[in-house]
Amino acid sequence: MSTRCHVATRKGLFTFERGPSGWSIARTNFLGDNCTLVMHDARNGALLAALNHGHFGVKMHRSRDGGTTWQEIAAPKYPEKPADYVAKKPPAAEGAPPRPPLDWSLKLVWAIAPGGADEPGVVWCGTLPGGLFRSEDGGDSWALNRPLWDDPLREYWVGGGAEQPGIHSICVDPRDSRHVTIGVSCGGVWLTRDGGRTWQIGGKGMRAEYMPPEMQFEPNAQDPHLVAQAPTNPDVLWVQHHNGIFRSTDAAGSWSEITGVHPSVFGFPVAVHPADPNTAWFVPATKDEKRFPVGGRVVVTRTRDGGQTFEMLTRGLPQEHAYDLVFRHALDVDESGTRLAFGSTTGSVWVSENAGDSWQVVSSHLPPVYAVRFEKTR
Amino acid sequence: MAIVRFTENIQRHVSCPTRQVPGATLREVMDRYFYENEQARGYVLDDQGCLREHMAVFIDGALVRGRRDLGDAVSADSVVDLIQALSGG
Numbered sequence: 001m002s003t004r005c006h007v008a009t010r011k012g013l014f015t016f017e018r019g020p021s022g023w024s025i026a027r028t029n030f031l032g033d034n035c036t037l038v039m040h041d042a043r044n045g046a047l048l049a050a051l052n053h054g055h056f057g058v059k060m061h062r063s064r065d066g067g068t069t070w071q072e073i074a075a076p077k078y079p080e081k082p083a084d085y086v087a088k089k090p091p092a093a094e095g096a097p098p099r100p101p102l103d104w105s106l107k108l109v110w111a112i113a114p115g116g117a118d119e120p121g122v123v124w125c126g127t128l129p130g131g132l133f134r135s136e137d138g139g140d141s142w143a144l145n146r147p148l149w150d151d152p153l154r155e156y157w158v159g160g161g162a163e164q165p166g167i168h169s170i171c172v173d174p175r176d177s178r179h180v181t182i183g184v185s186c187g188g189v190w191l192t193r194d195g196g197r198t199w200q201i202g203g204k205g206m207r208a209e210y211m212p213p214e215m216q217f218e219p220n221a222q223d224p225h226l227v228a229q230a231p232t233n234p235d236v237l238w239v240q241h242h243n244g245i246f247r248s249t250d251a252a253g254s255w256s257e258i259t260g261v262h263p264s265v266f267g268f269p270v271a272v273h274p275a276d277p278n279t280a281w282f283v284p285a286t287k288d289e290k291r292f293p294v295g296g297r298v299v300v301t302r303t304r305d306g307g308q309t310f311e312m313l314t315r316g317l318p319q320e321h322a323y324d325l326v327f328r329h330a331l332d333v334d335e336s337g338t339r340l341a342f343g344s345t346t347g348s349v350w351v352s353e354n355a356g357d358s359w360q361v362v363s364s365h366l367p368p369v370y371a372v373r374f375e376k377t378r
Numbered sequence: 379m380a381i382v383r384f385t386e387n388i389q390r391h392v393s394c395p396t397r398q399v400p401g402a403t404l405r406e407v408m409d410r411y412f413y414e415n416e417q418a419r420g421y422v423l424d425d426q427g428c429l430r431e432h433m434a435v436f437i438d439g440a441l442v443r444g445r446r447d448l449g450d451a452v453s454a455d456s457v458v459d460l461i462q463a464l465s466g467g
Contacts, residue, residue, distance in 0.1 A: 056430065078425040103424075105425040105426055
């Protein structure tokens with residue numbers, strides 16, 4: 001079981017460790033800086049952290065000694081936008097204000113994922129405003145994936161919770177590193193089976209309630225808040241979507257909507273059991289214009305049968321006047337499937353050591369939490 | 379040569395000492411400064427070489443206008459100040 005967990009927050013990176021008396025903060029890094037994401041690379045133990053300085057832009061840092069020391073490394077950089085660049089999408093309708101041109105400049109690192117076990121050094125990075133980057137040297141350099149960036153459908157992506165679209169989920173198939181699935185807000189789920197040389201959008205089944213009726217099932221209009229892949233059956237994908245919970249059992253070829261989940265199907269994160277594709281956890285909230293726990297009660301929902309039924313897990317979680325929202329990267333499950341952790345916008349972090357049956361708060365006073373990641377050995 | 383000075387706030391991220399730099403425009407001055415200090419470039423300029431949204435640059439006390447082309451004129455005795463804008467928080 002994992003005994004170390006990294007928590008990225010608005011004011012720095014906090015590392016929790018499990019000691020004989022429980023979980024406590026063992027180390028802080030980047031105090032005062034906006035740490036938006038952290039990744040642990042089980043292949044070599046490296047840590048990558050993304051910082052978003054309000055004035056000075058997005059930066060990446062790497063530690064090769066478990067977080068004791070950090071070095072700034074290259075941040076993904078968009079190529080020069082050609083002066084004569086013309087967007088491939090149709091012009092705005094007559095009378096409609098023209099859309100501002102997309103800025104080809106890094107706004108946010110929204111996903112970092114190691115490549116496969118057979119490609120040491122490869123790291124994928126998803127960003128706002130919609131570029132997917134790949135490094136082959138652990139983050140020392142990055143290259144924009146041009147086939148996806150140049151796909152005409154990419155021009156139709158729009159922002160979800162931000163002015164510009166972004167890639168927040170990257171799932172590398174453990175059976176085949178060339179098979180990579182990504183989630184875009186808002187642009188649906190895309191996949192490549194050749195390491196990024198060609199891309200296709202996932203199939204139908206997701207539903208975008210916020211679109212006109214004729215557009216609601218358009219794959220490129222979907223807002224998957226997070227895509228999670230089942231490690232032992234990578235054809236199974238779970239999605240916490242803006243409109244609910246969706247599941248695919250054919251590697252994004254089609255999607256089924258899961259309804260009737262109490263207290264809500266709205267939320268941001270989803271975590272999948274490392275060995276059981278039918279078990280997944282969610283942290284729901286009041287949809288979508290309010291975004292706090294239903295009734296002020298923090299709960300986790302869990303399915304163990306592929307979404308046919310859900311349990312609402314409350315033991316150890318605040319059940320009155322709690323307004324903790326859990327962002328998409330702020331829930332994680334360790335490699336055993338029994339330890340879980342999540343952190344909230346109000347700076348609380350909870351850990352479960354029994355697959356969610358009960359929870360203990362391990363901190364109540366952190367800055368807003370953006371990401372929670374266990375250190376894993378695979 | 380123009381004197382180029384950076385806000386103290388940037389120094390904890392990347393060292394940006396005050397230097398004298400030749401150049402007739404802000405672009406020329408910036409390119410010359412960052413040629414010697416490549417890491418600092420991305421702290422001031424975005425991916426397209428424009429001033430970051432929340433950076434303010436003054437030439438002899440006047441806020442620069444050419445935030446995209448960095449075309450404002452710089453004279454041999456100018457002082458260029460690079461400061462974080464309060465719009466960035």
